[in-house]
Amino acid sequence: MRRILKPNFFARTADVVAPELLGKYLVRAHGDTERALMITEAEAYDGFLDRASHAAKGKTKRTEVMYGKAGHWYVYLIYGMYEMLNIVTGKEGYPSAVLIRGVEKIDGPGKLTRELGVTRNLNAKPASKGNGLWIEDRGIFVPKNNIIATPRIGVAYAGEWAKKPWRFIMKGKNKRVP
DNA sequence: ACGATGATGAAC
DNA sequence: TTCATCATCGTA
Numbered sequence: 001m002r003r004i005l006k007p008n009f010f011a012r013t014a015d016v017v018a019p020e021l022l023g024k025y026l027v028r029a030h031g032d033t034e035r036a037l038m039i040t041e042a043e044a045y046d047g048f049l050d051r052a053s054h055a056a057k058g059k060t061k062r063t064e065v066m067y068g069k070a071g072h073w074y075v076y077l078i079y080g081m082y083e084m085l086n087i088v089t090g091k092e093g094y095p096s097a098v099l100i101r102g103v104e105k106i107d108g109p110g111k112l113t114r115e116l117g118v119t120r121n122l123n124a125k126p127a128s129k130g131n132g133l134w135i136e137d138r139g140i141f142v143p144k145n146n147i148i149a150t151p152r153i154g155v156a157y158a159g160e161w162a163k164k165p166w167r168f169i170m171k172g173k174n175k176r177v178p
Numbered sequence: 179a180c181g182a183t184g185a186t187g188a189a190c
Numbered sequence: 191t192t193c194a195t196c197a198t199c200g201t202a
Contacts, residue, residue, distance in 0.1 A: 043197070052197070054186095062186065080183030082198050099197060110198045154197050 001139035004129070007071035014044035014089045014096040019149070019168040021087075021135070023142035026103055028116045029132040035116070036136065041102030043152050044166040045086070048095060052158035055095030065124045066095040073133065075113075075123040082110030085118050087127060087135070101153070101167070146171045 005024065010017055025036040045053035045066075054063045054076075065074045066088060074086040074097050090096035099109060106112040113119070118133065125131045149165035156162055 045197075054197080057187070060187070076197090077183095077185060078196060079198050080185070080196090084197060086197085101197085108199075152197070157195090 001137070003137045005071075005127070005135045005137060007069060007126075010070035010087055010089045011091055012070075012089060014046040014098050015164075015166055017087075017089045018042040018044040018098045018166065019147050021098060021100070022147055022168055022170045023140040025136045025138050026100060026112075026116075027134050027136055028118070029129065030117065036138075037103035037106065037112075037116075038140070039100060039103050039135075040170045041100075041107070042168050043099040043101055044089075044096070044168075045099065046090070046096040046166070049161075050158075050164075051161040052152055052155035052164075053095065053097075059095075063095065066097050067093055068124070069126075072124055072126050073122045073131075075118060075120045077120060078110070083113040083119050084109050085113050085122075102169075142170060 021039050021042045024039050026039055027034055027036045050056060055066050059067055069092055070089050072088045074088050076084055078084050084099060086097040086099045088097050101109045103112055106115055122133055127134045148169045148171055150167045151163055152167045
């Protein structure tokens with residue numbers, strides 16, 4: 001069983017999509033080969049009011065893609081050196097996205113983009129084979145009691161929103177558990 | 179504990 | 191145009 005996730009999978013709020021991404025496979029095509037890595041950690045950024053989300057500042061050139069169609073990539077540069085990979089979620093016009101923070105063997109959002117060669121030139125492109133980066137369901141079911149929800153990382157400035165348990169980790173697959 | 183390193187958004 | 195900030199990571 002191997003099914004490429006389509007926009008309809010992503011067209012729900014980020015806090016719903018994020019835990020469901022655990023156990024799915026991030027697939028990167030390089031040349032004629034593919035590398036598939038199971039997603040083990042993901043974080044939700046959802047809606048107009050989430051102060052941890054870039055969309056809290058409104059629609060700008062950078063965040064425009066978060067308001068766009070679900071199933072597109074949102075890739076941005078942080079701290080001058082790390083690309084962050086997000087998948088846009090939610091209905092069109094509603095800003096939300098899921099940050100892919102970890103995959104098997106690569107723990108950390110900046111490390112995985114570096115290792116997979118993911119940069120901003122994928123920004124606003126659909127997650128598809130044609131663009132060389134997509135997500136597959138390979139039939140793995142992750143029971144709910146194997147998922148840990150914690151507050152998000154690096155968003156202490158977000159007040160009450162920093163407390164939301166919108167970081168999802170597969171049990172036993174990640175080092176940084178608070 | 180801290181510096182690297184550059185885009186972003188807001189203030190001036 | 192300047193400035194503070196930033197969804198991080200490696201080294202100390």
